Amino acid sequence: MWSPVIFPTLYWPVRLLLTSTECLFGKMFSSLIKLLPLMVGINAQLLDIPVVDELVSSAMLPFEQYVYNTPTESTIPAVAVSTTAAKVQAAAVQAAAADNAYWLADIAHQGVAAFNSNPAGYKVFRNVKDYGAKGDGVTDDTAAINAAISAGGRFGPASRHSSTTTPAIVYFPPGTYIISTSIIDYYFTQLIGNANAIPVLKATAGFVGLGLIDGDQYQNDGNQGWTSTNVFFRQIRNLKLDLTAIPAGTAATGIHWPTGQASSIQNVQIAMSAASGTQHQGIFIENGMLHCVSLLEHSNVVIGSGGWMSDVTITGGLYGANVGNQQFTMRNLVISNAVTAISQIWDWGWTYQGLVITNCQTALSISNGGVGNQLVGSVNVLDSTIQNCPTFVTTAWQSSTYSTGSLILENIALNNVPVAVKGASGTVLVGSAGSSTISAWGQGHKYTPNGPANFQGSFTPPTRPSALLASGSTRYYTKSKPQYAASPVASFVSTRSAGARGDGSTDDTNAIQSALTSAAAANKILFFDQGTYKITRTLYVPPGSRIVGEAYSVIMATGGTWSNINNPVPVIQIGQPGQSGSIEWSDMIVSTAGSTPGAVLIQWNLAANVGSGMWDVHTRIGGFQGSQQQVAQCPTGAAVSAACQVAYMSMHITSAASNVYLENVWLWTADHDLESPTDARISVYSGRGLLVEGKNVWLYGTGSEHHSLYQYQFSSASSIMAGFVQSETPYYQPNPNAANGPYPRNSTLKDPDYSSCLGGNCNSLGLRVLNSKNVIIYGAGLYSFFNNYSTTCSTFPLPENCQSMIFSVEGSTSGLVVYGLNTVGTTYMIVKDGVALAQVSDNLATYAATIAYFTL
Known part of the structure; x- marks a missing residue:
């Protein structure tokens, strides 16, 4: 995910300024707003807006306590909070939790970070109490919690570095954890509490920091640590954040969460003061977009790109949620x-x-x-x-x-x-x-x-398809990610205990297949200990399977099975055509290594029971340690090579499939090297994103990016509910474009025919709906920022001509409704059977062009 340009950050969103001002917000710094280039090879103009400086200076006065230096573990004091109320609360919580076992805490943790420099010594699962946290409602646990997060040479916001080699779960047993400064989240981190007895993070009255949990801490230079569009693979679950000890008139935040894809917050409670004049806010997402003077004077903007959030309860505050993001x-x-x-x-x-x-x-x-x-x-x-x-x-x-x-x-x-x-x-x-x-x-x-x-x-x-509705309701069916809170540890089978190694080099195909088959037969939940599991043949997932990963365990396909671009083969096959039953799959990644142009990463054939699905399961193609497709192998500007052809398709929901539920699923072909300190760009090539040919499909919070032919295609499909769907065109196009790329058209799969395009570049479609019925989309963002790594084609308000079209409706499609269609970089927003229905110049909005309502 790309952010064109970012403003040097200030410490509070200008959203809190008077809404009558003409230039309202960006990421804040107290004396200047200037555009900085964060993209390699992209030069940004400088922009100085005095009115913003003046407004920021006055608006920042109430929020000076948010301007803080990063505390180090050695400088955060461990102090006692000796209030009777705190002790009583902690005792009550601990007593209530005494019998609340949780399988995630009880299971043996033998996961390995396969490509870490010291996999034997690196600890994936961390219990905060092993690092000195007490959770007694008395002791200041800030330093201990931050130590649990940072231990093992991990990458925090001060590093401005991402990496896939240091995944971690930071676990909070039941208790009340007193904190006096922010808990600083790190890259590739899951903060998880006991689902049966929610632990409490309780702020002291003198708390200092932008968020009890700070997901992207501002650094001493005034900028956030990471570009928010590149902060992936992280979660917060099963925690209560208590701000009520902070005086109502003091500005305070529960969670500061600038974030990108493959991130989620689930089952979180935030309690704040509801007193008159309260300045508390529960969730704060800013990501600093500047919208200045008038709609005709959008300068370069900064965008964030998330994200998923569910089952969050917030009480009190000036704002429950104070939020802004790309989507x-x-x-x-x-x-x-x-x-x-x-x-x-x-x-x-x-x-x-x-x-x-x-x-x-x-x-x-x-x-x-x-x-x-x-x-x-x-x-x-x-x-x-x-x-x-x-x-x-x-x-x-x-x-x-x-x-x-x-x-x-x-x-x-x-x-x-x-x-x-x-x-x-x-x-x-x-x-x-x-x-x-x-x-x-x-x-x-x-x-x-x-x-x-x-x-x-x-x-x-529109008439909602009855198959997509909750039983006895007019509302759509939904299902939160299973956490198996009521299941004892005896209900789980470990993949490593079953013989798989997960070390990134051993062929684990046979061991995993055996574990999948036996776990489903025994009605057990298969636990993939953290690891990178190399496989060389298709893994078949039988009906009845329940699968959960640890810190995004990886299945990595490699070898000759997937070497033929004209003979696509699934990596993961969910059921076989004609089979019915159920499956639950969560918290994992499917990837490839080396040249695998014939790999279909996930193929879903199962005619499933309602409630079957995938939650926080992602495809990550190239760009990570062990992929053999990093900047050294697949630099931008190089000729297309077989070594950088990585996948035929990310996911295929076949015509045999039904009742398929996807939630927070990101199908990503890497645009940059996740191990590079500079987020160096790479060119890797995959053919197709998500192909849906089945019926009764829910797509909640999904994204599909950087595939050569299309990101989403609904072909002869029926009864689809989707929202929000997000796509990006590959950055290298049109060099080569969709018609002349490495993946030839497959007429059997009804691939788009790019032999004739509307005038302009013939690049990958974001969304194609072909001969489908009853498709209702609640929010879509179809983006094309680049032509051959240049962004001059997507400047606002025009030319917006990176490609001629991005959303195509074809054939006998009926019952199609799209609410909130947003596009970037395309001349035509909607094309029907080769005829343009909507163009960008008629629908200018923010940086994206917007249509509120489209129906066919």
């Missing part, structure tokens, strides 16, 4: 007693599902920037409940040629919400003192299928 999917946020439940700082596209918001003055604010300069591109809200709030949504939308502030509300239950939507001039949509339902309401540009037409008002929603 995000959030589900089951339960927010109560905040002033504003969700403040949308900025975005290109955002999807909220299953919100429950209670007793807040405003449930959702998307008005940042004000009339004529709104900073929010598009927001979709569905299947949600808003109760006892004076206002549901505040917006600054106006009917114009620009499409910022696009909003779709679908299937929203209101209870005692007098104003459903409030605009700059007053009430736009009336709520009610009692109970009512918003069936479907929106604002923005619409195409039905021709357009654009400005609209603001109610409309008839």
